[in-house]
Amino acid sequence: MKLAIIGMGKVGATIAFNIVMKGLCDQLMLANRNIEKAEGDAMDLQHSLAFCQHSMQITSGAIVDVEDSDIVVISASVPTSKKLSSRMALGAANVALFKEIIPGIASNNPDAVLLVVSNPVDALTYLTTKLSGFPTSKVIGLGTLIDSARFRVMLSESEKIHPDDLRAYVLGEHGSNQFPVFSQAVVGSESINDNLLHRELFNKVKEAGFTVYHHKGYTNFAIANAACEVIRTVAYDEHRTMPLCTYFDEWQGVMDNCFSIPVVVGRKGIIRHLHPTLNAIERYDLQSNALRIKDNISQLCDMDS
Numbered sequence: 058m059k060l061a062i063i064g065m066g067k068v069g070a071t072i073a074f075n076i077v078m079k080g081l082c083d084q085l086m087l088a089n090r091n092i093e094k095a096e097g098d099a100m101d102l103q104h105s106l107a108f109c110q111h112s113m114q115i116t117s118g119a120i121v122d123v124e125d126s127d128i129v130v131i132s133a134s135v136p137t138s139k140k141l142s143s144r145m146a147l148g149a150a151n152v153a154l155f156k157e158i159i160p161g162i163a164s165n166n167p168d169a170v171l172l173v174v175s176n177p178v179d180a181l182t183y184l185t186t187k188l189s190g191f192p193t194s195k196v197i198g199l200g201t202l203i204d205s206a207r208f209r210v211m212l213s214e215s216e217k218i219h220p221d222d223l224r225a226y227v228l229g230e231h232g233s234n235q236f237p238v239f240s241q242a243v244v245g246s247e248s249i250n251d252n253l254l255h256r257e258l259f260n261k262v263k264e265a266g267f268t269v270y271h272h273k274g275y276t277n278f279a280i281a282n283a284a285c286e287v288i289r290t291v292a293y294d295e296h297r298t299m300p301l302c303t304y305f306d307e308w309q310g311v312m313d314n315c316f317s318i319p320v321v322v323g324r325k326g327i328i329r330h331l332h333p334t335l336n337a338i339e340r341y342d343l344q345s346n347a348l349r350i351k352d353n354i355s356q357l358c359d360m361d362s
């Protein structure tokens with residue numbers, strides 16, 4: 058399994074550390090605009106192999122050196138600020154960056170699954186799908202997997218039950234429009250009700266990324282674990298279900314859009330879309346997400362410029 062990370066900032070470096078600790082590949086390639094930083098990370102991670110069960114080859118270089126990967130994680134980005142209050146603020150500059158880098162990544166890594174982490178992730182996953190020419194199944198945006206994880210952790214604290222035993226999906230935009238699917242949320246086989254307490258927790262989930270940003274200027278640990286969950290599922294063809302961002306022609310009556318829906322993931326990327334029965338509130342939330350995201354995509358991702 059050959060894995061590359063493009064963009065060795067706070068998130069890319071933490072994903073790399075997790076991959077090494079968990080032994081998720083045999084060859085790990087780190088690429089960054091500032092190559093010296095990628096070289097430093099590669100050396101530092103090599104030194105940590107003495108404490109790992111799984112040996113791997115760790116190399117570094119420029120984006121053009123990333124070739125024939127099975128998975129390419131894209132966490133390259135213009136710098137984010139501690140004052141960030143909307144992921145869309147990164148939109149225009151990251152769209153320009155992706156227009157510069159995605160065609161080369163796609164042609165040098167024709168069989169890869171591309172995992173988009175950079176924000177705004179829904180628009181960038183759409184753009185990556187279009188620019189790469191890859192099948193929609195092979196371009197995955199990290200999307201609301203992280204929001205769903207935060208929701209499960211917060212519900213677990215309130216229910217005093219391990220988060221692994223909770224199923225609670227947040228779907229839609231990785232942003233302020235995301236919505237919880239209470240109608241399908243369960244702990245054991247008991248429903249998690251749509252009540253005031255659980256709505257308050259969900260409101261904290263929506264703000265959680267920015268709460269962390271405002272404290273430390275970035276988020277890295279939870280997002281790196283979310284990325285590794287997808288990477289392991291692809292690497293070992295695990296066929297796990299999770300909410301992830303994908304471009305789709307049609308989902309639950311929404312046409313031609315790109316945001317997080319429940320999917321099954323395996324070695325070939327997204328191998329199936331799941332279709333839970335949504336209640337009236339959730340169908341309304343889905344429609345308003347679809348409009349908002351479509352609008353963001355058409356504002357940001359003009360394919361002719």
Ligand SMILES: NC(=O)c1ccc[n+]([C@@H]2O[C@H](COP(=O)([O-])OP(=O)(O)OC[C@H]3O[C@@H](n4cnc5c(N)ncnc54)[C@H](O)[C@@H]3O)[C@@H](O)[C@H]2O)c1
Pocket residue numbers: 063064065066067068069088089090091120132133134135136137147154158173174175176177178199200203231275276277280
């Ligand atoms: N999807 C999510 O839930 C989620 C969570 C956290 C962060 N993010 C996003 O991930 C991205 C990275 O965040 P970060 O905190 O690591 O940012 P960062 O500024 O620390 O790192 C960005 C890295 O990209 C590199 N880079 C820029 N242009 C490049 C190019 N052309 N080629 C190669 N490398 C290039 C920079 O040198 C830098 O090392 C941001 O867009 C952030 O918003 C997403």
